[in-house]
Amino acid sequence: MLGFKNFHRARVILGGIEVMHMIRKGQMKCAGKDPSSASLQFYSLVS
Numbered sequence: 374m375l376g377f378k379n380f381h382r383a384r385v386i387l388g389g390i391e392v393m394h395m396i397r398k399g400q401m402k403c404a405g406k407d408p409s410s411a412s413l414q415f416y417s418l419v420s
Contacts (some may be wrong), residue, residue, distance in 0.1 A: 393415065394402055396411045396414050396415060401414055
């Protein structure tokens with residue numbers, strides 16, 4: 374693997390990985406009434 378080209382890119386990618394881990398562990402609180410699945414939480418962040 375070539376690694377990250379610069380610090381900003383590494384920070385963004387690692388931040389995204391940490392968010393996915395938090396969603397999978399159930400640490401993200403959704404604003405809706407009922408809890409969403411991990412995939413729905415991820416897609417709501419993306420859009």
